[in-house]
Amino acid sequence: xxxxLKTLVAVAATGSVLNAAELTGxxxxxxxxxxxxxxxxxxxxxxxxxxxxxxxxxxxxVVGADSGLGNVVVYIKAGLEGKTFTxxxxxxxxxxxxxxxxxxxxxxxxxxxxxxRNSDAFMHNVNATPKINKGFxxxxxxxxxxxxxxxxxxxxGAKFACNVHxxxxxxxxxxxxxxxxVSDKDGKFTIKGDLPDGxxxxxxxxxxxxxxxxxxxxxxxxxxxxxxxxxxx
Amino acid sequence: xxxxxxxxxxxxxxLVCIGGLVTSKGVGMSVPDWPTSYGYNxxxxxxxxxxxxxxxxxxxHRLVATIVGTLVVAQTRWLGGAASRRPLGIIGxxxxxxxxxxxxxxxxxxxxxxxxxxxxxxxxxxxxxxxKNSPASAGIPSLVWAAFVLVQFQGLLGGLxxxxxxxxxxxxTLGTVLGLIHGCLGQAFFVLLCFIxxxxxxVWQRASVPxxxxxxxxxxxxxxAVCAQLLLGASMRHxxxxxxxxxxxxxxxxxxxxxxxxxxxxxxxxxxxxxxVTAFQIQLQMFxxxxxxxxxxxxxxxxxxxxxxxxxxVVGRGVVIWTCLLGVQFALGAATIWTAKAADVAxxxxxxxxxxxxxxxxxxLLSRRQSTVPxxxxxxxxxxxxxxxxxxxx
Numbered sequence: 001x002x003x004x005l006k007t008l009v010a011v012a013a014t015g016s017v018l019n020a021a022e023l024t025g026x027x028x029x030x031x032x033x034x035x036x037x038x039x040x041x042x043x044x045x046x047x048x049x050x051x052x053x054x055x056x057x058x059x060x061x062v063v064g065a066d067s068g069l070g071n072v073v074v075y076i077k078a079g080l081e082g083k084t085f086t087x088x089x090x091x092x093x094x095x096x097x098x099x100x101x102x103x104x105x106x107x108x109x110x111x112x113x114x115x116x117r118n119s120d121a122f123m124h125n126v127n128a129t130p131k132i133n134k135g136f137x138x139x140x141x142x143x144x145x146x147x148x149x150x151x152x153x154x155x156x157g158a159k160f161a162c163n164v165h166x167x168x169x170x171x172x173x174x175x176x177x178x179x180x181x182v183s184d185k186d187g188k189f190t191i192k193g194d195l196p197d198g199x200x201x202x203x204x205x206x207x208x209x210x211x212x213x214x215x216x217x218x219x220x221x222x223x224x225x226x227x228x229x230x231x232x233x
Numbered sequence: 234x235x236x237x238x239x240x241x242x243x244x245x246x247x248l249v250c251i252g253g254l255v256t257s258k259g260v261g262m263s264v265p266d267w268p269t270s271y272g273y274n275x276x277x278x279x280x281x282x283x284x285x286x287x288x289x290x291x292x293x294h295r296l297v298a299t300i301v302g303t304l305v306v307a308q309t310r311w312l313g314g315a316a317s318r319r320p321l322g323i324i325g326x327x328x329x330x331x332x333x334x335x336x337x338x339x340x341x342x343x344x345x346x347x348x349x350x351x352x353x354x355x356x357x358x359x360x361x362x363x364x365k366n367s368p369a370s371a372g373i374p375s376l377v378w379a380a381f382v383l384v385q386f387q388g389l390l391g392g393l394x395x396x397x398x399x400x401x402x403x404x405x406t407l408g409t410v411l412g413l414i415h416g417c418l419g420q421a422f423f424v425l426l427c428f429i430x431x432x433x434x435x436v437w438q439r440a441s442v443p444x445x446x447x448x449x450x451x452x453x454x455x456x457x458a459v460c461a462q463l464l465l466g467a468s469m470r471h472x473x474x475x476x477x478x479x480x481x482x483x484x485x486x487x488x489x490x491x492x493x494x495x496x497x498x499x500x501x502x503x504x505x506x507x508x509x510v511t512a513f514q515i516q517l518q519m520f521x522x523x524x525x526x527x528x529x530x531x532x533x534x535x536x537x538x539x540x541x542x543x544x545x546x547v548v549g550r551g552v553v554i555w556t557c558l559l560g561v562q563f564a565l566g567a568a569t570i571w572t573a574k575a576a577d578v579a580x581x582x583x584x585x586x587x588x589x590x591x592x593x594x595x596x597x598l599l600s601r602r603q604s605t606v607p608x609x610x611x612x613x614x615x616x617x618x619x620x621x622x623x624x625x626x627x
Contacts, residue, residue: 034505045286058505123285127262129406135399137265141282159507163263164286169507208502208509232499 021195021221023179027187027204029069031231033061039167047122048099048165056167059104060208061231068187069229071105072206073156073173075180076191077213079200085177087111091148094160094170096124096140101160101170105207107180108172110154117146123164130158133174156205171207197221204229234312234369235433241304242426246587248301249419251294253583256470257576260287261412267392268348270295298388303355305384308429310359312377314368321360328353344396345389352385369433376429383422390415413471420463420587427591428598437602441545444600448538452552452600455531456593459559462528463586465521469514470583476506477514481570484522490515525563532559532593544600551596558589 038055042048062070087109095102097119108114116126118140126147127137133151140147151158151174162168173180181189183204197218202225205211209229216223255261263286264270270278270292283292310317332350335342368374394415398408431437443449469477484490485500492512501509532555539552565582572578 031502034503037505047285060505060507123282123288125263125265127265129399131401131404137262137398139265139271141271163260163291164288166259166263166287207507208504210498232495232502 021191021193021197021218021223023189023191023195023202023216023218023223023225025074025189025202025225025227027069027072027074027183027189027206028067028226028228029061029063029187029209029231030067030228031233033063033208033231036061041165041167042099045099045165047120051098051120056098056100062104062185064184064186066186068183068185069206069209070183070185070187071103072183072187072189072204072209072229073105073107073175073180074183074189074191074202074204074227075107075173075175076177076195077201077203079198080177080179083177085109087113088178091115093117094172095119096126096162096168099124099162099165099168101162101168103182104170105182106170106172107175107182108151109175109178109180110152111150113148113150114172115146115148116140116160118143124162124168125164127161127163128158128172129161130155130172130174133158156211157207173205195221202227235430235435237304237311238308238426238430238433241301241308242423242430244297244301244304245423245426246584248294248297249423249587250580250584251290251297252416252419253580254576255287255290255294256412256416257574257579257583258287258290259473260290262395262398262408263287264291264295265395267344267395268295268351269344275299295391298391302352302384302388305380305426306355306359309377309381310362310364311366312369312429313374314366315364316368317364317374318360321356325353325355325357325360329357344392348389348392352388373429373432376425376432380422380425380429383418383425387415387418387422390418409471413467416467416471417464420467420590423587424591424594427595431595431598436547436599439547441547441599441602443603444542444544444548446538446542448535448542448544448548449600451531451535451538452593452597455528455535456590456597458524458528458531459586459590459593462521462524463590465517465524466582466586469517469521470579472514472517473508476508476570476574477510477518479570479573481522481567484515484519489519492516521566525566529559529563532556548596548600551592551599555589555592555596558585558592561585562589 036057036059038057042052042056059071064070092106092108092114094106094114094116096117099120106114118124121143123139123141125137125139129135130151132153132155136149138147151172153174154176155174158172158174160170160172179191179193179195181191183189195218197220199215199217201213202216203211203213204227206229209231212227212229214225214227216225266272268275271282273279275295278292282288310321328349332346332348332353335346335349390411394408394411397411398406400407478484478490480486490496492515497510497512535552536556539549562582562585565578565585569579569582
């Protein structure tokens, strides 16, 4: 899924003039990851089984066209030192629908409010176990219930789980700056924002595959990048 | 008394099984609060919520734990005899008052306050029940009081495992640590209740002489091996590292798997689940496998030694049962891996593990007992109540 960042960024502390920039690119997978498996427990559950006609699948490795790798968090890792940013006002949504989290991977900025919703007609609990931020565990008993949460510190891959339906897993990455995106099912990503021209380090983080980086240069508000995450055989 | 104690031990085995199921399914945190359940008094949780997914396992575990707690309090009152009234009354009032005091301290103490006042009320109620019998024979009241303390501590641990789940100490959540202690202590508690039942049984009351020779030392050694296995297994389960190695009898296709960083990366990339295994978890499972071979070998050696000598027939039968249990346990361990840790198989592995430990401890204690004069009650017990045939003196 392609997550686009809107220009909601405050001016950096340096006072330099920022330009609307667009970073595009693709994340690919090198090697052959294990194929996705059907999660049989979903249909076996009396409540969850009624919500789905298709099989719920594992999403550890989502590989699309031309080896494009989905669910990869892409972000500016270096080049913005000393600058501070205001968290976007947009509230990303983590939904629980058909006894699965949607999306599987979410990226937010530290201090940015995000929402967790239960779209199912029965109860889920949301058990967040980040390693750096403060965790929480609360119930969402009713369909449509929405809770808002904030993580204050940067952290990659904070785990969310529903223990009522223990196959339900999701990951939230918390970024230092607002220049990030999550690659779509074909591995494509777009980062938009007031990023000044200059040299940066772009990082791509996959929950299983780890992190790879690439030096990029933004010129005239444009840059492209291609990163490959390797599956160790 | 024997039947009641045996019933209490049986209920505890059921509780251990449900607790094992909760861990096997990973649903321990499906009820985020304690001692309330989703804000409800635990006995008033709506049926629709109770029957939802993992809530059923976790909430049932809490309810059965309450039943076991009540049975242990009743056992304390009964086996402690008329003399147990005063200490139970004092403990009950103290716990009730402490609980009410904690409730006044603020919302952070609410869970512990409800738990203490609830259990204090139950203990106080037990002290008010008229019991006229004298305490059970020597040694048993001490065991019963130990169970009384342990059941409350175990209940508190189970609750704190939920409440403190988010507290991190040295990269590990307190929930994981307390869950591990809760799991191990549950097994020890079960063994204690089995021992109380054995002490009251006709088997214990018959005349016997201590076992001599190699078996005398092999029995505690094998029991220690089974106990160590249970600790290793519990460590694996509570780290959810039971499938750190997914093949058996090989380990990642080898006799001993590589655990360098490149190998770990390879293993983890090949997994479709969310678990990231570590070198420690792989080594833990390897030690559990080696421990299984040692435990089975030692118990088999006990069986051979028992056949070779003129062992007390009760001890002999106990060793045979123990050997069978270890065989089943070994097969269940393998099946746990082959079925990708299917919850029912993994739970059966926990249950048979608890039975194996209890059998080992009981047989060891029976083998060291010396009694020349049958206790008077034994002659009044019908053969139907004997736990092993032929154990009642004629």
